[in-house]
Amino acid sequence: MSVINPNETAGSWKAHKRETAVQLYLSGADGDAAALIGARVAGFPLSLSLVPSSDKIDPEDLAGSAAAVVQVDPGEPSSMKRFEALAAATRTPLIAAAYDPPLALVRALVRAGAHDVVPLPLDVADLETSLLPIRDQMARATSSAQSANGKLVCVIKSVGGIGATSLLTQLAIRAAENEAHFGREVCLLDLDLQFGNAAFQLGLRPHLTFLDLLEAGSRLDGELLRATMTTHPSGLKVVAAPSSLMPLDALSSEQLIEIVEIAKREFGTVFVDLPASWTNWSLSALAQADMVLLVTEMSVSGLHRARRQLDLLRDQDLTSVDLRVVINRFEKGLLRTVREADVQKALGRDVAYTIANDPSVMHPAIERGVPLSDIKRKSAVGRDIDMLDAGIAAAFGRER
Numbered sequence: 051m052s053v054i055n056p057n058e059t060a061g062s063w064k065a066h067k068r069e070t071a072v073q074l075y076l077s078g079a080d081g082d083a084a085a086l087i088g089a090r091v092a093g094f095p096l097s098l099s100l101v102p103s104s105d106k107i108d109p110e111d112l113a114g115s116a117a118a119v120v121q122v123d124p125g126e127p128s129s130m131k132r133f134e135a136l137a138a139a140t141r142t143p144l145i146a147a148a149y150d151p152p153l154a155l156v157r158a159l160v161r162a163g164a165h166d167v168v169p170l171p172l173d174v175a176d177l178e179t180s181l182l183p184i185r186d187q188m189a190r191a192t193s194s195a196q197s198a199n200g201k202l203v204c205v206i207k208s209v210g211g212i213g214a215t216s217l218l219t220q221l222a223i224r225a226a227e228n229e230a231h232f233g234r235e236v237c238l239l240d241l242d243l244q245f246g247n248a249a250f251q252l253g254l255r256p257h258l259t260f261l262d263l264l265e266a267g268s269r270l271d272g273e274l275l276r277a278t279m280t281t282h283p284s285g286l287k288v289v290a291a292p293s294s295l296m297p298l299d300a301l302s303s304e305q306l307i308e309i310v311e312i313a314k315r316e317f318g319t320v321f322v323d324l325p326a327s328w329t330n331w332s333l334s335a336l337a338q339a340d341m342v343l344l345v346t347e348m349s350v351s352g353l354h355r356a357r358r359q360l361d362l363l364r365d366q367d368l369t370s371v372d373l374r375v376v377i378n379r380f381e382k383g384l385l386r387t388v389r390e391a392d393v394q395k396a397l398g399r400d401v402a403y404t405i406a407n408d409p410s411v412m413h414p415a416i417e418r419g420v421p422l423s424d425i426k427r428k429s430a431v432g433r434d435i436d437m438l439d440a441g442i443a444a445a446f447g448r449e450r
């Protein structure tokens with residue numbers, strides 16, 4: 051995967067993980083605030099940032115947080131505007147904090163989107179009272195998500211043009227067919243916002259795309275997600291990439307996390323095709339993933355680029371993710387020049403799966419948007435994809 055800007059480095063990216071911390075944005079650490087550093091309130095760890103009450107707060111910094119306590123200075127109009135702008139840009143619950151807040155200010159803050167208003171200096175009991183409803187709401191949402199038992203599989207590629215999307219669409223078709231026998235559904239989110247063509251390769255002509263999800267804003271829920279999807283004859287549900295180019299930074303990590311969580315509540319398995327450029331939100335997707343498939347090719351160049359992806363994930367502290375290397379368009383004859391030992395040395399890990407290079411079957415299937423078995427009932431590439439699907443199912447404890 052290539053970078054958005056060649057001047058960026060790995061340090062420019064940040065994977066937002068779903069950690070349930072509470073962020074404190076205060077202009078000073080008086081009262082109990084200093085004692086709250088590193089403490090836990092209502093079961094949440096606290097993180098304190100000292101910033102002037104009118105300085106901008108990046109909504110991306112709230113991604114994955116349970117809530118944020120934001121100081122508001124009634125004497126500074128810019129402080130109130132900061133709170134209003136932040137409330138409009140994030141779905142993270144906001145608690146406003148102010149010194150001796152008058153009733154008019156409390157009402158204005160609630161109208162602006164505050165879940166609660168607490169007095170300064172911060173008092174542990176007051177803060178806990180404000181956070182308990184948020185904790186209970188999160189517990190209910192977590193229970194619902196766990197009962198759905200949805201699993202997220204993200205697909206990344208060492209470089210574009212190696213057939214990763216073709217592999218994914220056929221894998222998703224096979225998974226949808228198999229999961230249907232057990233009453234579970236499968237969906238595919240095409241998050242290659244600029245060049246995604248998963249729907250096209252599946253022979254679909256969607257009326258709605260991922261852009262419609264982004265434009266839904268606060269109306270986004272499971273029902274709207276399903277309404278945005280197009281159904282393949284296999285039963286696979288697909289959210290297509292936007293029909294026209296859009297900036298990669300039009301999607302935030304917080305939006306990505308919310309969409310993924312809704313999808314996991316609605317579906318048994320969620321496949322995600324990521325773009326060939328690193329972004330904060332694509333790294334955040336990996337942080338949420340139950341499995342990551344790194345698709346590469348059996349060549350010195352392909353393996354070198356795959357190793358760079360593995361190095362980036364290590365630098366982003368994502369080594370705990372269940373990542374499996376998949377060699378696409380594999381031909382046994384290539385082992386004469388690139389041996390299995392070379393792969394182990396280049397990647398520092400074994401290849402989990404190989405997918406046969408079988409263009410006489412794969413190309414017609416993609417052109418017609420049908421399963422490989424419609425082209426040829428038994429084929430080498432079909433058997434390999436069946437093995438990949440079975441491996442994923444086994445990892446998730448699914449029947450086959």
